[in-house]
Amino acid sequence: MTARSFDLAVVGGGLVGAAVAWGAARTGARVVVLDEGDIAFRASRGNFALVWVQSKGMGMPEYAAWTVASSEAWAGFADELGRESGIDVAHRRPGGFHLALSDAELQARADNLKRLHNQPAMQRYPYEILDRERVRGMLPEIGPEVVGGSFCPLDGHTNSLKLLRALHTALARAGTPYLARHAVETILPRGGGGFRLLSSGGTIEAARVALCAGNGNARLAPMLGLSVPVRPQRGQIVVTERVQPFLHHPVVTVRQTDEGSVMLGDSLEETGFDTATGLGVTGTIANRAVRLFPRLARVNVVRTWAALRVMTPDGFPIYEESTSHPGAFVATCHSGVTLAANHARLVGPTIAAGRLPAETFAPFSARRFDVPQAA
Amino acid sequence: MSPERRYDALVVGAGPAGLAAATTLARAGRSVAVFDEQPTPGGQVHRAVAAVPESRRALLGPDYARGREAVEAFLASGAHHIGQASVWSAAPGRVGVTVGGVAHLVEGDAVVLATGAYERPFPIPGWTLPGVLSGGGAQTLLKASGLVPEGRTVIAGSGPLVWLLAWQYLRCGLTVDAILDSTPAGNRWRAAPHLAGFLASPYPVKGLELLRAVRRSVRVVRGVSALEAVGEDRVSALRYRVGAGAWVEMGVDTLLLHQGVVPAIELAASAGIRQRWDRDQLCWHPEVDAMGRTPLAGLYLAGDGTGIAGAEAAALSGELAAHAILGTSEGGRVSGLLAQRARWLRGRRFLDLLYQPAPAFRVPAGETLACRCEEVTARALGEAAALGVPGPNQLKAFLRCGMGPCQGRLCGLTVTEALAHHSGRTPAQVGRYRARVPVKPLPLAALAAMPATDDERRAVER
Amino acid sequence: MFRRLPDAPPATATILVDGRAVRAVPGESVAAALLANGIVACRTTPVSGAARGPYCLMGVCFECLATIDGEPNRQTCLVLVRDGLRIETQSGARGLGP
Ligand SMILES: Cc1cc2nc3c(=O)[nH]c(=O)nc-3n(C[C@H](O)[C@H](O)[C@H](O)COP(=O)(O)OP(=O)(O)OC[C@H]3O[C@@H](n4cnc5c(N)ncnc54)[C@H](O)[C@@H]3O)c2cc1C
Ligand SMILES: Cc1cc2nc3c(=O)[nH]c(=O)nc-3n(C[C@H](O)[C@H](O)[C@H](O)COP(=O)(O)OP(=O)(O)OC[C@H]3O[C@@H](n4cnc5c(N)ncnc54)[C@H](O)[C@@H]3O)c2cc1C
Ligand code: FES
Helix, strand or coil: CCCCEEEEEECCCHHHHHHHHHHHHCCCCCCCCCCCCCCCCHHHHHCCCEECCCCCCCCCCHHHHHHHHHHHHHHHHHHHHHHCCCCCCCEEECEEEEEECCHHHHHHHHHHHHHCCCCCCCCCCCCEEHHHHHHHHHHHCCCCCCCCCEEECCEEEHHHHHHHHHHHHHHHCCCEEEEEECCEEEEEEEECEEEEEEECCEEEEEEEEEEECCCHHHHHHHHCCCCCCCCEEEEEEEEEEECCCCCCHHHHHECCCCCEEEEEECCCCCCCCCCCCCHHHHHHHHHHHHHHHHHHHCEEEEEEEEEEEEECCCCCEEEECCCCCCCCCEEEECCCCHHHHEEEEEEHHHHHHHCCHHHHHHHHHHHCCCCCCCC | CCCCEEEEEEECCCCCCCCCCHHHHCCCCCEEEECCCCCCCCCCCCCCCCCCCHHHHHCCCEEEEHHHHHHHHHHHCCCCCECCCCEEEEEEEEEEEECCCEEEEEEEEEEEECCCCCCCCCCCCCCCCCCCCEEHHHHHHHHHHEECCCCEEEEEEEHHHHEEEEEEEHHHCCCCCCCECCCCCCCHHHHHHHHHHHHCCCCHHHHHHHHHHHHHHCCCCEEEEEEEEEEEEEEEEEEEEEEECCCCEEEEEEEEEEEEEEEECCCHHHHHCEEEEECCEEEEEECCCCCCCCCCEEEEEEEHHHCCCCCCHHHHHHHHHHHHHHCCCCCCCHHHHHHHHHHHHHHHHHHHEEEECHHHCCCCCCCCCCCCCCCCCCCHHHHHHHHHCCCHHHHHHHHHCCCCCCCCCCCHHHHHHHHHHHHCCCHHHHHCCCCCCCCCCCHHHHHHCCCCCHHHHCCCCC | CCECCCCCCCEEEEEEEEEEEECCCCCCCCCHHHHHHHCCCCCEECCCEEECCCCCCCCCCCCCEEECEEEEEEEEECEECCCCCCCCCCCCEEEECH
């Protein structure tokens, strides 16, 4: 049996894997993407699709800068991807809101943002705390309980399902094989360099390997001398039928898609590998949405779902090359929609070139979790 | 009528299966609520049977009229009928239902899902044009409202309902301009080995005379291999071919499409009941035993929702599920019911194979809409399949097929079979859309009124 | 186009369809009333603007949507006729509620 051989094998065909693979393939590398089947834990199919900046970076200013960079790069990335895939991913950056339903919520919001921006070495970005009247000028449908909110002009959103399809289409057009139903079971470093990936669909060989398997990374990483302590964090989402456009800015928990449906999100639950939905949580999501926008009350819910976020202990990404097995990389994060531009433009090409430049990526090494707690 | 908070047993569906289950349970002294989207009991087959004039029952024939007894027995049994009630979630011990726009969570020790069947999608060019209705839909108009098409009327497709509908129309004095029979000729040979079982079942008496009567009075075009509805804002003509012959065009005012019925499995699937692909019926069947028991204690299934077997078998399975709940000892009544049901099932095999719709009418091509709600074409399915998508759920994410208000009921089977076709796999390997609560849309305000624990609220508030 | 059999109960109710008064049988489905009055299309789709009308008459297909007494996207095959009901055909996606 001869295994097929590539320059780079990307494990995982979600948003991170697809963006990294596309970025790598565009440098001319021969790339292959391996993925699981139709039923899999795949955050990329169940997320909220915000390209979001406000509130990112508490505890790691480099992450705030990384996020702002992606937000700035997104429009160009969407254009490029649109040209190569023929798919408009409906990216918009009209600025986004976090709304408060009480003075206490608004105060907490203002305090948080102030603390975030007062961090040393923080790359500040513009934001404002708006009172009810100013919010209403921009979001005319808010209900009487809304007391105000925070607004950040860098916030935007996209259609993340179109994004996933566009990346897969662009990969196909670039001649990059996408092998679904190839769940990687074992990765064996080869003597003379390179890797052998044993999967449910066959064996693949590659000079380099990039782990982009979301929550699957935790199990695969140790095979390559890496530690990727990600855990699943459940988020439930409610979505409505299509409605005439009424909401021109994304709100962190309510956004209207380019197709007209209204997405309502999204819970934070530590429930392990379980994508069940529950009426208590979806009901609360619905309840808050109706309080924010009362005229949604009679709009019909057509679906609810739950998906698993890929969470590191501090919530920030991990980008790293294995020291024991050079050529083995990991790229994993929450906020893979927001960071898609960076992944395609920076992470993919640098992995294809075989090196993650320390000046950009050192802060994102998982070694940060090894540091003993200060006494 | 609003439901109470709890009952001994909850039944979803007031067709033959649900009514039999509820009547048996109520007669045994259990408190029972039966929920149905329709206003009156009877299900699809006996729609509105107790509410229509005697003359209508006579016109529609004895199989329809018979439903009245079951409905009257049910109404006398003491079970609660809650009509215009849309059930959007079911689990052991509980169902979620909207009545008059208000959502209720109703508790019950036993839950019986008797959701019946709906018609198999019939994706041909133009099937979304106004004036093109499903055959079952047209039959429902006749049963419940005494409405019949006016002007040039064509019935196209395959399956017993095509002939039954034509027969009922004839009895109403209506002219059916043509029946375009799309049953593949080869089906007869595949069905033949099962003829004996069919003849030994109670089916033939029902069917043969009816077929003859229709053939005498209606022009029947057999071997139709392709069909299109044509029109601007409504259907005005159709085109068809027989075998590889030339296209024939004819003007129509109403085109009625039907190619069999398939189980309504969404509620069972959303409750976590596994589904198995049935190669004869070409649809999904939930995992259930002959008594209607599922792997989930307290959750039972009955009727055509477990596999298509017809009204009589549905009633038997409903009664069996009630006995499973009541703990009636096997033997006696129960083994009699099991034996009767088995006879119907044996006869069914022949019908399943005889009327199996042709692949060309199950896997559309080109610009034909596979998903009506989101207007996803067959071509788009093929292009996405070529990207290597592993299954219907990824396809849905890529194309939005199945994301509209019908929640995939009118494209789910098409998408599974199309993907199987494009990727050289079986439907069983390809799989199906995942069904999630709510399995029927409900107003946001209704969902917003659901009770939540502090933990659940904290998981959302931020 | 559909007509009523002679055995149908009298159409004693008046409903308004896009402001026009038409006769209907109390208790029949709104979809049936529309079809009996020659109205085969009740909306255009949000995606392409194509005309659609009732298809399954059993609550499955969601093709029969219309605005009833001000509430958009009701399944007309599941709503029963009452005297004075107001029905508006729809074009494209619904608006927000009242
Ligand atoms: C509810 C929710 C809301 C969110 N909202 C947003 C948002 O608004 N904005 C934002 O930027 N981000 C958001 N996210 C996060 C974002 O969706 C994720 O960061 C992103 O999808 C992660 O992509 P991924 O490719 O790493 O992981 P996934 O999408 O989980 O993909 C991992 C892939 O790897 C495959 N895989 C796993 N193991 C193996 C194996 N052994 N072999 C082969 N393949 C394997 C899986 O099948 C899967 O396809 C949200 C997430 C959730 C859950
Ligand atoms: C349109 C149509 C017409 C048919 N006509 C005939 C016929 O004339 N003769 C014949 O022999 N067979 C006919 N059949 C086949 C027939 O369905 C079955 O043989 C028989 O009705 C099965 O009985 P049942 O009790 O299993 O289901 P059904 O009779 O289908 O009853 C199921 C009931 O469940 C209700 N329901 C389903 N889901 C929900 C939900 N989520 N919430 C609330 N209520 C729900 C439905 O409204 C329905 O009333 C027809 C099928 C269809 C789809
Ligand atoms: S006609 Fe199909 S849902 Fe009303």
